[in-house]
Amino acid sequence: MIFNLANPLRFQRLIEKIEPITLNIAITLLLVGLFFCFFGSPPDYLQGETVRIMYIHVPCAWFSLMIYSIIALCSIFSIVFKHTLADLISRSCAPIGACFTLATLLSGSIWGKPTWGTWWVWDARLTSELVLLVIYLGLIIINNAYEDKSKADRYSSILAIIGIINLPIIKWSVDWWSTLHQPASISKFSSPSIDPSMLLPLFIMTFSFFFFFISILLVRVRGEIIQRKIEVIRFNRTV
Amino acid sequence: MGKYKVKLDVFKLVKREIRIMLKNFSIIYSFSTFFLIASLIFVFSVNDISYVKIFYKSIVWIVLIFSIMLVSENFLNEDFNDGSLKELQFLGFSEESIVVSKSIAMWVMIMIPMLFLVPFVFVFFQITLYELISLVITLFLATPSLTLISILSSLFSVQLKRNKIIQFVIILPFFVPMIIFTTSTGTLFESNNLKENQFLILIGIFFITLPVCLMAGRLIMREINK
Amino acid sequence: MNYFLNFINSGDHFSYVLSSYLIVFFIIFLIFILSNSKTKKLEKEFVNLIKNEEKK
Numbered sequence: 001m002i003f004n005l006a007n008p009l010r011f012q013r014l015i016e017k018i019e020p021i022t023l024n025i026a027i028t029l030l031l032v033g034l035f036f037c038f039f040g041s042p043p044d045y046l047q048g049e050t051v052r053i054m055y056i057h058v059p060c061a062w063f064s065l066m067i068y069s070i071i072a073l074c075s076i077f078s079i080v081f082k083h084t085l086a087d088l089i090s091r092s093c094a095p096i097g098a099c100f101t102l103a104t105l106l107s108g109s110i111w112g113k114p115t116w117g118t119w120w121v122w123d124a125r126l127t128s129e130l131v132l133l134v135i136y137l138g139l140i141i142i143n144n145a146y147e148d149k150s151k152a153d154r155y156s157s158i159l160a161i162i163g164i165i166n167l168p169i170i171k172w173s174v175d176w177w178s179t180l181h182q183p184a185s186i187s188k189f190s191s192p193s194i195d196p197s198m199l200l201p202l203f204i205m206t207f208s209f210f211f212f213f214i215s216i217l218l219v220r221v222r223g224e225i226i227q228r229k230i231e232v233i234r235f236n237r238t239v
Numbered sequence: 240m241g242k243y244k245v246k247l248d249v250f251k252l253v254k255r256e257i258r259i260m261l262k263n264f265s266i267i268y269s270f271s272t273f274f275l276i277a278s279l280i281f282v283f284s285v286n287d288i289s290y291v292k293i294f295y296k297s298i299v300w301i302v303l304i305f306s307i308m309l310v311s312e313n314f315l316n317e318d319f320n321d322g323s324l325k326e327l328q329f330l331g332f333s334e335e336s337i338v339v340s341k342s343i344a345m346w347v348m349i350m351i352p353m354l355f356l357v358p359f360v361f362v363f364f365q366i367t368l369y370e371l372i373s374l375v376i377t378l379f380l381a382t383p384s385l386t387l388i389s390i391l392s393s394l395f396s397v398q399l400k401r402n403k404i405i406q407f408v409i410i411l412p413f414f415v416p417m418i419i420f421t422t423s424t425g426t427l428f429e430s431n432n433l434k435e436n437q438f439l440i441l442i443g444i445f446f447i448t449l450p451v452c453l454m455a456g457r458l459i460m461r462e463i464n465k
Numbered sequence: 466m467n468y469f470l471n472f473i474n475s476g477d478h479f480s481y482v483l484s485s486y487l488i489v490f491f492i493i494f495l496i497f498i499l500s501n502s503k504t505k506k507l508e509k510e511f512v513n514l515i516k517n518e519e520k521k
Contacts, residue, residue, distance in 0.1 A: 039469050049471070049478040056489045079458065092500075099496040103489040110485040114478060131412050138409035145405050146398065154462045155395060158455050159409060162391075165451050166413050169444070173416035177423065209493075216497050223504035226511050233514050 008085055012225050015218045022218065026211035033208050036201035044198075051198070053111040059206040060104040063213055064132060067097035071139070072164035075157030084228075087153035090160065091143055092220030096213060098136035105129055124175040131170050135163050149231070248336045249343070252327070256344030270310050270349055271356055277302040278360060288365070295364040296374065296422045299357070303378075304385070304414055308407055310349060311389035312396065314341065319397045325464050338394075338456035342386045350382040380441040381421050384448040388413055391452050394459045416444060 037055045044051035074090035077083060108126065109119045120126070139156050146152035260266065281298045285291055291298070318324045327337055354375055361371040388410060396406035420440050473479060 049475040052482045053485045103492045106488050107485040134412045173419045177419045220500045226507040
C-alpha cells in the first residue's frame with residue numbers, strides 16, 4: 001500500500017482528493033474547539049483566565065516536536081532508500097514546523113507575562129524550543145541555498161539527522177544549565193492531572209491543528225511535485 | 240590487514256595535510272593574530288576591568304568558535320577547488336579517513352599553537368594561574384570536537400558559490416552543549432571531586448561527536464563527488 | 466455562557482488571551498495562504514508550459 005503510494009504522481013492524485021476534506025475537518029474542529037475554549041471550560045483556580053492560552057500553546061508545542069521527528073524519519077528514509085517523496089515531504093515540512101515553533105514561543109511568552117511576570121525566562125524548555133527554531137531556520141536556509149534541488153535535499157536530510165542525534169544532548173545540556181542558573185524551574189501545570197472539562201478543548205484543538213498541518217503539508221507537497229515537473233520539462237527543452 | 244591499512248592511510252593523509260599547512264604558514268599566523276586581537280577588542284568593550292575576570296571564559300570561547308569557523312572555511316575549499324578531494328577518493332582513501340586526517344591536521348597545526356597563546360590571555364585578563372591551567376585543560380579537551388564540527392560545517396558549504404555565511408547559521412546550534420559545558424567548568428582545584436567538574440562530560444561529548452561527524456562527513460563527501 | 470462573560474470581564478487577562486490567539490492563528494493562516502498561493506502560481510506556470518509544448 002505504502003509502496004503503491006510512493007509514486008509521486010499517484011500521490012498527487014490522492015492529495016487532490018484528500019486536500020479539501022482535511023481542510024473542512026480542520027475548520028469544523030477549530031470552530032467546535034473555539035466554542036469549548038471560551039464557553040465550555042472553566043478558568044484555572046491558580047492562573048485564572050490565562051489558562052485558555054494553553055489550548056493553542058500546547059498543541060503548537062507538540063506539533064513543533066512532531067514535525068521535526070517527521071522530518072528526521074523522512075530524512076533517514078531518503079538517505080537509505082533515496083526516495084523522492086521523502087525528500088518532498090521533509091522539504092515541505094520545514095517551514096510549517098518553523099511556524100508552529102514560532103507560534104509556540106510567541107503564545108508561550110504572552111502566557112508567561114501574566115503568570116510569571118516576564119516575557120521570557122531562560123527555562124530549559126523555552127531554551128530548547130528556541131534552539132529547535134534555530135535548527136528549523138537552518139533547514140529552511142539549506143533547502144534554498146543550493147541551485148541543485150536534489151543536492152539540497154540530501155544536505156538538508158543529513159543536517160536533520162545530525163539534528164535528531166544532537167537535540168537530546170542540547171536538551172539535556174540546557175536542562176543542566178538552567179538548573180545551574182535558576183533555583184527551580186517553573187512547571188507549567190501545577191496539578192499533574194487536568195480536569196476533563198479542560199482536556200476536551202485541548203484535544204479538539206490538537207486534532208484541529210493536526211488536520212491544518214496535514215492540509216498545509218499536502219498543499220506544499222503538491223506544489224513541490226509541480227515544481228519538479230516544471231524543472232523536468234525545462235530540462236528536456238534545453239536538451 | 241584492513242585495520243593496518245586504515246591506520247597507514249590516515250597517517251599518510253595527515254602527513255600530506257601538515258605539509259600543505261606548513262607551506263602556507265599564513266593561515267596559522269592569521270588565526271593566532273585574529274584570536275589575540277578579537278579577545279582584546281572584547282576587553283575594550285567592557286567598562287570595568289573586573290568584569291573581564293568574570294567573563295574571561297565566555298570571551299575566549301566565543302572568539303575561539305568564530306576564529307575556528309573562519310579558518311575551517313578555506314581549509315577544505317582549496318582542496319575542493321583544485322580537485323584533490325576528488326582525487327584522494329579515487330585513490331581509494333575512505334571518506335572517513337579524509338575527514339579524520341583533516342581534523343587531526345587542523346587540531347595539531349592550529350589548536351596546539353593556540354594553547355600557547357592562551358597564557359597571553361592570562362596576562363591581559365588578570366586571571367590566576369589555577370584558573371589558567373583549568374582553562375587550558377578545557378581547551379585541550381573540547382577543541383577536538385570543535386574541530387570536527389567546524390570541518391563538518393565547511394563540508395556543508397564547500398559547494399556553495401555565494402552566501403557562504405549559511406555554514407555558520409546551520410551549525411551554530413550544535414555548539415550549544417559545548418559552550419555550556421566549557422564555560423561552566425569550575426576550576427580544577429576548587430572541587431577535589433572529579434565528578435563535580437565537567438571535564439569528563441567534555442570527553443563524553445567528543446565521543447558522541449566523533450561517530451556522528453564521521454557518518455555525516457562520509458555522506459556529504461559522497462554527495463560532493465557525485 | 467457564564468464562563469465567557471467572566472472571561473470577557475477579566476480585564477487584563479482577556480487582552481493577553483485574545484492577543485495570543487490572534488498571533489497564533491495569524492501565523493498559521495499566513496503559512497497556509499503563502500503555501501496556497503505558491504502552489505497556485507506553480508500550477509499556472511505548469512499549465513502555460515504544457516500549452517506551449519502542445520503548440521510546438
